[in-house]
Amino acid sequence: MRKPRPLCGADLSTPAPARRPLKPAQLTALLQLQERLDQHLTPHPSSGPLFFPDLVAVSQLIKITWPAADSLASAPAALADELDAHIEDVRRRTADLPQGHNGREVIGPPPQAAVTAALLAMSEQLLARQNAAHLHEAMQMLARTAHATDRLRFTGIIRRRQLSEPLARALSPQRHGFHATTGPGTSGHLRVASRPCRFTAAHIPQLLPAHFYERHLAGFAAQLTVASRFNARLVRRAAALKLAEMTCGGTWADGARLLAIPPGHAHSGLGQLRARAQGVGSWERFLAGVDAVAAELDRQEQRIDYARRRGALTDWAIPEERWAVLTGDLPNAQAVRRAASVLVWARVTEGEYLFSPLIRAGGYGPRLDGGPDLGRETKDLTGARRGDKARLLERLALYSEEIADWCDTASKADPDSLAAG
Incomplete structure (x- = not known):
């Protein structure tokens, strides 16, 4: 049993008079305050414990x-x-005491x-x-x-x-x-959740989905002080980190771990974005945009479970049999199976391809052997505009939809047995 704390020792029988007498209305206000405090002492106070x-x-x-x-x-x-x-x-009497003394x-x-x-x-x-x-x-x-x-x-x-x-x-x-x-x-x-949310961290991908970005944050990105093709990615990643904070609390680093984003990338990306958002009200526009996204997520009846998708595809790659179907008539694309697997993972999870488990251990750990080369190969495949690789990208888009459906429905059927798109 805890030892009771000592009483404060105040003598309420002869209280010192106030320097100026209270007006009747002021005294009434204080008596009403006392009544409200008394009400909070009831077994079931309306304001909570x-x-x-x-x-x-x-x-x-x-x-x-x-x-x-x-x-x-x-x-x-x-x-x-x-x-x-x-x-x-009190300040005068404690001014010369070491900090932390006489805290009471x-x-x-x-x-x-x-x-x-x-x-x-x-x-x-x-x-x-x-x-x-x-x-x-x-x-x-x-x-x-x-x-x-x-x-x-x-x-x-x-x-x-x-x-x-x-x-x-x-x-x-x-x-x-x-x-x-x-x-x-x-x-x-x-560091509690920064707003009440109906959605959870499981509904947040590594990159804010493009349709949310276009509606709520593209305008903010257009006003950044440095023009770069990477700005959209920086904004979408930062928005995902802020959404994670909204629903789970913690710092951006906690959100990065939750979303399997390497902390170094999260830190550097936020630093770049803040530097490019210089100006009165710029960052406030970003926060307002993310809050609008959160409001939309709250209103949705059905939400995508991105955590489930990431978990389902942790050790996944397009199997050889399905790859043969996808590229049977595309001889110039048959050597990029692993890069294609990274792209499918990124599409299904709304993740950054550089954080694929095929490139980094667990997606956020150190790069695997061959990871940098696979990252460059994936980037080259993404940029294909003609030829066999461009045709492959069209097929991978449809294949990604099939894999996403399998992740969402938890079908026991092997997703790689689905017919080729």
Whole structure:
């Protein structure tokens, strides 16, 4: 059994008077606050079991970032004065102490009832914001300030408390639109799914499907500062990583592992894309586009399970028998079976051909023997515009549809026994 924590020691029988008396309306507001807090103590509070942990965490953030929160929430002037005097007194008495000492005094409950009332009133106001974007904006301001002024205690607040998902989402440190790590202990507590989603990570491919890209992100790609034929791929890959964060949380690196994208490619691709998205509002347009994609996925009744497809084709290559059918009348294409297998894998999984399990171990590990050569061969095959290889590409497109159907329906029939396209 845990030892009960000591009481705060506040003497409520003779509370110190506020510097200025409260007006009747202000006193009424505080009494209503007390009633609402009492209601949350009932066995089945409407706000859920994490209301008070959220309230305490926000109160602590207000204390260590004061007066940053003064522009985000309000308290009666008399109480705000008491809060300001209390925090200044604590900071003065602890200024020469090593960081991390007297944590209870710095972020713990104040002994003065007026100061506690101010903290609770402001914290409740912040948590009562129904608009997720407004809550996120306010919490991000407090999080940035807390991290800059008292990183150790900011991390401690996060690590010690189980927070509700909306607050954890709003507090999660961001860098260039993705969850970021700010220090030891922050990752597992704050990097939650960045939006409620009906789709799951299994419905996300390595590259955002082309039809989503054209509708929602092609305009963003057209405004990048460097013109490159690789821009579409960079945008589609980054969008997939952001979708993974939306549904599973974690950083872009976690999303890369989830989607079997080599971390080095994910990191360099995001770096290039951010550098090319310089300008006011550019990255916000990217995030808005991905959010529109997520909204479409939420509305879909049927979604493609790309994780299932990747799993089904992990060790797959076009078998010799089927290859003979596909290329029997294409003598100049008969030597590219493995490259054709890579292309089919990429079409079916909406993956990047360079991350094929035939080129890299598991798709995201080190390159296999012959992997670089196979990558170049696949690129050459993709660019074929005439002759036997161009005709082969047409057949592979139809064959890919058959393989995709087999992956999606889990038919027990061997997909490679299907008739040639």
